[in-house]
Amino acid sequence: MxxxxxxxxxxxxxxxxxxxxxxxxxxxxxxxxxxFMSIELMLNSVNLSLITFSHFLNSMDGVLFVFFVMxxxxxxxxxxxxxxxxxxxxxxxxxxxxxxxxxx
Amino acid sequence: xxxxxxxxxxQWLVFLGTAFVAILASILMITRKNPIHSALLLILTFxxxxxxxxxxxxxxxAIIQILVYAGAIMMLIVFVIMxxxxxxxxxxPLKISFSKGVGVLTALLIMLGLFFAVxxxxxxxxxxxxxEKVSQLGSAKVVGKLLFTDYLLPFEIVSILLxxxxxxxxxxxxxxxxxxx
Numbered sequence: 001m002x003x004x005x006x007x008x009x010x011x012x013x014x015x016x017x018x019x020x021x022x023x024x025x026x027x028x029x030x031x032x033x034x035x036f037m038s039i040e041l042m043l044n045s046v047n048l049s050l051i052t053f054s055h056f057l058n059s060m061d062g063v064l065f066v067f068f069v070m071x072x073x074x075x076x077x078x079x080x081x082x083x084x085x086x087x088x089x090x091x092x093x094x095x096x097x098x099x100x101x102x103x104x
Numbered sequence: 105x106x107x108x109x110x111x112x113x114x115q116w117l118v119f120l121g122t123a124f125v126a127i128l129a130s131i132l133m134i135t136r137k138n139p140i141h142s143a144l145l146l147i148l149t150f151x152x153x154x155x156x157x158x159x160x161x162x163x164x165x166a167i168i169q170i171l172v173y174a175g176a177i178m179m180l181i182v183f184v185i186m187x188x189x190x191x192x193x194x195x196x197p198l199k200i201s202f203s204k205g206v207g208v209l210t211a212l213l214i215m216l217g218l219f220f221a222v223x224x225x226x227x228x229x230x231x232x233x234x235x236e237k238v239s240q241l242g243s244a245k246v247v248g249k250l251l252f253t254d255y256l257l258p259f260e261i262v263s264i265l266l267x268x269x270x271x272x273x274x275x276x277x278x279x280x281x282x283x284x285x
Contacts (some may be wrong), residue, residue: 003112006119009222011156014123016218018130018149020211025134027207033139033185037146041130044153044173047165055160059231060238060246064255066165067247070172071262075269077177081184082276088188089279 011052018045032084032094036077043073119159126152139185143178150174161235164243 018041025038047066054062084094091099126149133145150173157166238246251259 003109003116005112006115006159010119010123011160012222013219014126014156016215016222017127018153019218020215021127021130021134023214024207024211027210028204029134031139033181033188034134034142037139037142037181038134040173040177041133041146041149044150044169047169048153048156051157051160051162051165053228055162055235057228057231058234060233060250061231063162063165063243063247064250064258067168067251068258068262070168071266074172074177075265077180078269078273079276081180082273084184085187086276094188 008052008056012049015045015048015052018042018048030096032087032096032099035096036080036084040073040077043069115159118155122152122155122159126156140182143182143185146181147174147178150178161239162243164247 022038022040022042022045025041026035029035029038047069050062050066050069052062054060054066087099088094091101093099129145129148129152133142133149136142136145150169154166154169154174157163157169233246
């Protein structure tokens with residue numbers, strides 16, 4: 001009896017579950033930093049799906065896409081955390097319900 | 105035949121173990137009250153994803169994942185958490201607010217959509233880079249070659265983006281001299 005190799009659907013299910021957990025984190029948590037980390041988790045799960053398709057379709061395009069996603073995530077982390085530091089300086093909180101300067 | 109089975113069984117064990125740990129750690133991450141605990145659990149999730157990238161025969165991306173995500177970005181997040189001396193979130197466990205209801209509903213809808221997409225499987229044109237060819241040439245070499253030929257324009261745009269991000273981060277985080285006194 002031979003055991004089948006790991007199908008692409010298995011990796012995609014893991015990616016989908018991580019994405020859903022990240023989405024739930026963004027929508028339910030009110031701490032700015034935790035929301036930010038949940039967004040990073042969602043980006044990472046998309047990377048997993050891209051690498052899976054790239055592996056099973058014998059293509060390198062997905063790998064290059066992951067490369068660019070990581071660059072965008074690094075830029076986002078730098079600017080986003082600078083915004084949180086500045087927000088904490090002026091508002092003394094990063095609780096997202098109490099930050100409503102730009103909300104009418 | 106037997107040796108091949110052994111390697112596939114080993115792959116399955118590693119896959120199931122890392123997938124389980126990744127999902128468990130990410131569920132714990134969004135439920136912890138202390139943001140430092142969330143950050144450490146997120147690092148664990150990223151390391152598990154790096155192992156999955158190794159299983160998908162992509163050592164270059166796996167190492168970049170560890171360096172950039174688990175190293176640089178998470179170090180930045182942990183530093184900012186330490187800088188801000190956050191108070192714990194005051195959330196009563198019994199109160200189910202409107203946003204949580206909307207969150208769960210949206211997550212269920214996304215899950216439905218994703219599972220329809222997942223069981224379609226990987227469809228599309230088969231490319232030329234088989235795993236054997238990539239491992240023979242070297243993963244980093246193939247990526248570098250493509251980065252400087254087919255993907256040159258996005259590569260340059262990314263460099264401008266990173267430059268703008270550096271300038272933006274410094275401008276935002278700099279203490280204005282008028283605010284000091």
